Amino acid sequence: MTAEVPPEQVAEALRDVARLGGFFALDTVAPAPFHERGGALRDGFADRARAVNDRFATAETRVGVSVAHLGLAARLWSPVLACALVHGIVPTMSGVEWSGDGTDLRLVGPRGRLAARLPSPLEAVLAEADGVLREVERGLTVKVAPGLLAGNSASALVGSAAQLLRTRPALRGPLTRLTRDLLDTGRLRGTGRITGPGPTFRRNSCCLYYRAPGGGKCGDCCLTP
Known part of the structure; x- marks a missing residue:
C-alpha cells in the first residue's frame, strides 16, 4: 500500500499541531503560479540574517x-x-517557503507520507527537517563552521521535542526514543548530549x-x- 497521504489530511494534521503555538505553526496554501509565491528558503535567508544583525546592532555577519x-x-x-508523532504523518517539506517578509513559513501544496509505511521513518x-535546512546552508555566502550549523539543528530538535512534551506528555516514550535516535544519526551525531528528562x-x-x-x-x- 502507498505511504502517500491525501493533501487535505496533511493540511489538517498541520493545522492541528499549529495549535501547539510558536514554531509549530506552518500555514498551508494551494500551489500558485511562481510569480505569486514567496521566495524560496535559500533565496530569502540572507535577508533574514541581515535583519538579525540590524536588530542586534552587530556587524558580525556570522x-x-x-x-x-x-x-x-x-x-x-x-x-x-509533531506531525510524525501526533498524527503518524511525515510532511513533505520541499514546498516550504517564507510567508511574507518575516520569519514565518508556509507549505505550498501540502503532501506527506504515513510514517508506519516508510522503510525508515527516522x-x-x-530528511524533511534537517535535510531542508541543509539546502539553505548550501546557499550561504558567509563562512560558518559546519559543527555550529549541525549544533543549531540539534538544539532546535531538542527544543521542539521539549515543547511538544510539555503539551503532549503522553508522548514521552516515543518522543524520547525518536529524539535520541535522531541525535545519533547523520551530522547530528556528536553535536551534544541529552542531560535530563525535559528533554534538556x-x-x-x-x-x-x-x-x-x-x-x-x-x-x-x-x-x-
Whole structure:
C-alpha cells in the first residue's frame, strides 16, 4: 500500500499541531503560479540574517546567519516532529517557503507520507527537517563552521521535542526514543548530549548569540558553566 497521504489530511494534521503555538505553526496554501509565491528558503535567508544583525546592532555577519539559522531550524523541526508523532504523518517539506517578509513559513501544496509505511521513518523525519535546512546552508555566502550549523539543528530538535512534551506528555516514550535516535544519526551525531528528562540538552558548539550586543548564553550552550 502507498505511504502517500491525501493533501487535505496533511493540511489538517498541520493545522492541528499549529495549535501547539510558536514554531509549530506552518500555514498551508494551494500551489500558485511562481510569480505569486514567496521566495524560496535559500533565496530569502540572507535577508533574514541581515535583519538579525540590524536588530542586534552587530556587524558580525556570522552572528546574524547563525541566529537566523537556529530560528529557521526550529520552524522546520517543530511541525515535522509533531506531525510524525501526533498524527503518524511525515510532511513533505520541499514546498516550504517564507510567508511574507518575516520569519514565518508556509507549505505550498501540502503532501506527506504515513510514517508506519516508510522503510525508515527516522530517516524521513531527518530528511524533511534537517535535510531542508541543509539546502539553505548550501546557499550561504558567509563562512560558518559546519559543527555550529549541525549544533543549531540539534538544539532546535531538542527544543521542539521539549515543547511538544510539555503539551503532549503522553508522548514521552516515543518522543524520547525518536529524539535520541535522531541525535545519533547523520551530522547530528556528536553535536551534544541529552542531560535530563525535559528533554534538556548540552550542545558541543555555540550559536554565537552571546557575541551580539545585549546577547547572552543559551541554556544548552557549551560555554555555560
